[in-house]
Structures are given as structure tokens and as C-alpha cells.
Amino acid sequence: MNEQLIKIDGIEICTDSFGKRVNPAILLIMGAQSSLVWWEEEFCQRLADTGRFVVRYDNRDVGRSTTYEPGQPDYTFEDMADDAIRVLDAYKIEQAHIVGMSMGGMLTQMIALRHPERVLTITLLATSNFAPDLPPMEEKVMDYFSNMGTIDWTNEQSVVDFVIGRSRILVGSKHPFDENKVYKLAKEEWKRSNNIASMNNHAMLSGGESYLARTGEINVPALVIHGTEDPIIPYEHGINLANEIPGAVLLTLEGAGHELHYDDWDLIIDSISNHTSIPNKFS
Numbered sequence: 481m482n483e484q485l486i487k488i489d490g491i492e493i494c495t496d497s498f499g500k501r502v503n504p505a506i507l508l509i510m511g512a513q514s515s516l517v518w519w520e521e522e523f524c525q526r527l528a529d530t531g532r533f534v535v536r537y538d539n540r541d542v543g544r545s546t547t548y549e550p551g552q553p554d555y556t557f558e559d560m561a562d563d564a565i566r567v568l569d570a571y572k573i574e575q576a577h578i579v580g581m582s583m584g585g586m587l588t589q590m591i592a593l594r595h596p597e598r599v600l601t602i603t604l605l606a607t608s609n610f611a612p613d614l615p616p617m618e619e620k621v622m623d624y625f626s627n628m629g630t631i632d633w634t635n636e637q638s639v640v641d642f643v644i645g646r647s648r649i650l651v652g653s654k655h656p657f658d659e660n661k662v663y664k665l666a667k668e669e670w671k672r673s674n675n676i677a678s679m680n681n682h683a684m685l686s687g688g689e690s691y692l693a694r695t696g697e698i699n700v701p702a703l704v705i706h707g708t709e710d711p712i713i714p715y716e717h718g719i720n721l722a723n724e725i726p727g728a729v730l731l732t733l734e735g736a737g738h739e740l741h742y743d744d745w746d747l748i749i750d751s752i753s754n755h756t757s758i759p760n761k762f763s
Contacts, residue, residue, distance in 0.1 A: 582605070
């Protein structure tokens with residue numbers, strides 16, 4: 481790992497990179513309650529091997545970045561969107577291709593509207609603009625998260641079990657659930673977290689609504705990738721995004737859930753590589 485800790489504007493952001501800095505940059509933004517480890521090293525390296533400089537980082541309140549007291553996040557989604565620009569500035573990257581998953585995809589949309597001059601393309605994985613009338617998350621997901629009060633956040637095994645259970649309910653029917661891999665990633669997340677309980681602050685954040693209502697104004701090439709069996713952000717959300725963003729392309733992952741499954745990596749990496757190779761016809 482090439483981790484570095486960026487200290488800027490009174491916060492710290494932990495980053496990691498793959499590939500050569502002279503190559504076009506791809507910035508990866510992960511979803512809620514998830515640190516950079518969920519952009520797995522092999523995935524990042526394979527993406528870098530397509531001729532890209534790949535950067536992943538810990539959002540606030542996860543991993544080694546700045547954390548806040550559980551229940552007291554002193555920042556907004558707009559601040560998190562600006563954190564991505566802080567990362568680009570630290571690496572002296574003028575413009576980048578932004579890839580965001582779930583909450584990270586929401587932030588990616590905000591970045592494309594808030595800092596359009598810094599964005600070459602966007603890729604939106606398993607995410608939404610949360611427009612009215614789109615279907616809600618499945619009941620099994622709400623039921624699982626309703627039991628979070630029983631978790632002992634000071635106990636490693638309790639937290640690891642929670643993460644494994646969370647991952648299990650988010651998979652689709654197409655791929656087998658790899659409990660061993662999730663176990664290792666959950667252990668790594670525990671090991672490198674400043675305060676693991678702070679991950680729950682992501683559910684308490686405000687902001688972003690004014691940007692998510694303007695996705696039709698996004699003016700960079702967009703690739704939308706969504707599984708047909710996503711239980712937390714149903715497939716209809718991906719269809720809606722692809723319809724609302726001008727010129728967007730939808731890549732459907734049949735039978736996939738809310739996941740970045742190893743068996744889909746070839747297709748996802750090839751699609752991102754092709755998408756980030758096209759000239760920006762919007763510029």
C-alpha cells in the first residue's frame with residue numbers, strides 16, 4: 481500500500497494509490513460505513529494496469545481519516561464532496577475520472593455539479609439521486625439495520641459479525657457469498673479504524689438535496705452500473721439515473737446485488753477503462 485495522510489483544512493484524510501502518476505487519474509469514492517479497503521487492492525491494481533493512476537481514500541468517520549464522536553458528525557455531504565477535491569489537490573491532479581459506489585456515487589454526482597472543472601467522467605455504481613417515487617430499500621435490509629443497537633462497537637468479533645451479516649444480505653443470487661473474503665476485509669477494517677463506531681455517523685448527515693435534484697445538469701460523460709437485485713438501492717434507481725443524466729450509458733449487472741463482486745470485476749474494469757478512454761464530447 482502507498483498510504484499517505486493528507487492534513488488540510490483542519491482534517492486528515494487517509495489515501496492510497498496504484499499505478500503511475502503520469503497516467504490519467506481515477507478517484508474511487510466508497511459508500512457509507514465503508515473504508516477504502518472495500519475497493520480491494522486487486523481491483524485497484526487491475527484498474528491501474530489499464531493505464532490509469534488510481535486513488536482510493538477513507539471518507540471522514542471511517543478508516544484512518546478524521547472521525548467524530550458517534551452521533552455528532554460536524555460536517556455535511558457537501559463537505560464530503562469537497563474532501564474529494566482536497567484529495568485531488570494533494571496529489572496535484574487537475575482533473576480526474578470519478579468513480580463512486582452507493583453513497584460515494586451520490587457524492588460523485590455532487591462533485592460533477594459542484595466542481596465540474598475538475599471532472600472528466602463519472603461512473604456511478606449502485607447509487608441514486610433518490611428522486612421521488614423510486615422504490616425503497618427492501619424490508620430485509622431495514623430489519624437488519626434496525627438491530628444495530630445490539631452491537632458492541634468495542635468488541636472486534638461483534639463488529640466483524642455485523643459486517644459479515646450486512647454483506648450477506650446485500651448480495652444478489654448470481655454470485656456465491658464469499659464469507660472468508662468479507663471476514664478478512666472486516667478484520668482489516670477493524671484493525672485500521674480510528675473509531676469503528678463513528679461509521680454510523682454517515683446515516684445522520686444532511687445536505688446534498690439541492691444537487692441531487694439537478695442531475696439532469698451533469699455535463700460530463702456518465703456510466704451507470706447497477707445490479708438487478710440490489711436490495712438497498714433497487715435497480716430502478718440506476719435506470720432513472722441513466723435516463724436523467726444526458727448521454728449516460730447504463731451497464732446492467734444481471735443478478736447482482738449491492739456489491740462489487742469478484743466475478744463482475746472483469747466487466748466492471750473493462751467498462752470503466754473504456755469509459756475513461758473516450759474523448760469528453762461535452763467539453
